[in-house]
Amino acid sequence: MPQLYIHFAYPVLIIVLALFCIYRLKIAQTKNAGGVGLIYSGLILTFFVSIIFLVEQHPDFSDWFLEGIYPIIVILEFALLAAGLILFVAGLAIYFSNWGDRIIEVDIHLNKLKLLEKIQQECRAPYPVPELLNRVLTILLYDLEEKAGAAYLFDQKNRTFTLAAVAGMAEEEIELLKDYQYGRNVISEAIDNDTPLITSDFRSFGGRAQLALAGFNSLLILPLISGKTKLGALLFFSEKKSRYSEEFISLVSPIINWLSARIEITQIGR
Incomplete structure (x- = not known):
């Protein structure tokens, strides 16, 4: 039963992580920000794998498929989980890199205004x-x-x-x-x-x-x-x-x- 609770917590944690990214990092509100699609794709894949983990806890899961199918399921789970994590991390990297570029753009804009204001005053x-x-x-x-x-x-x-x-x-x-x-x-x-x-x-x-x-x-x-x-x-x-x-x-x-x-x-x- 404790193991079931642990696997049940996986999709909940993914949902919490998704909400954090959407509301705390405000990725849904940032227009034309790079990496957002990768972040969403990574979260969806990871959530999908967590659901599979949860389904595997069913008492009769071992009887649902032929014996040779289960190793393939494990490999697919690992591949999907790895792909989800890679997409998520890559998306975050691109997203924050994009913010770095935006900060540079803001600095340039502020420098423009300061320089123009100084010249106008002088x-x-x-x-x-x-x-x-x-x-x-x-x-x-x-x-x-x-x-x-x-x-x-x-x-x-x-x-x-x-x-x-x-x-x-x-x-x-x-x-x-x-x-x-x-x-x-x-x-x-x-x-x-x-x-x-x-x-x-x-x-x-x-x-x-x-x-x-x-x-x-x-x-x-x-x-x-x-x-x-x-x-x-x-x-x-x-x-x-x-x-x-x-x-x-x-x-x-x-x-x-x-x-x-x-x-x-x-x-x-x-």
Whole structure:
């Protein structure tokens, strides 16, 4: 009789475990969370095996099947139990890994908000566009621990880029970056496509400006566009290879959007 109670407790424990996962871990309430299907599958298989264990306690169970069937039942029980446990553990691992990714996403989002709020506070005065760009660039380089960067304004009438702000560059390098022409180069490409551009090929920078960037290994170009108006571009230079990524772009995108709108408003009111 005590053994019967023990086997009767198995399905009850599985149900309790399932309720714990559903209500305490809130797996049923988490949308698009990975591993949930595996967790449910593992619990169902384990519950099914526990029911078989309970049925086996029936006094006449040994007479229900041919003698050769019982070893097969034992093997199937073991296989189902092992599969259920593996699915359950794998599901939990994926589920908590997914939560780790969500925490990272939340951290990135919070960093975006903090950085944007800081820049908005520092630049709330009606600064001229060059000074605005210089302030934003300085804050971004400091907070993102970047070494060098530049900002260009696009002169649509003359089809040229004017160097409006620069940081972390030597005087001779700054001279090489001035008077940049619109045309077949990476800045023009990024602006025309309205898409951030990451490259390590500074020859694609074109003109004598590429000579100023010989000591860097990574370049990120962030187009400054408001609506259909091409305003310019913000650039980051790094000595590290493969320094920039989609995650980095995602972090600075809200600032770029805000800055583009601010530049357009300032130019209209000028």
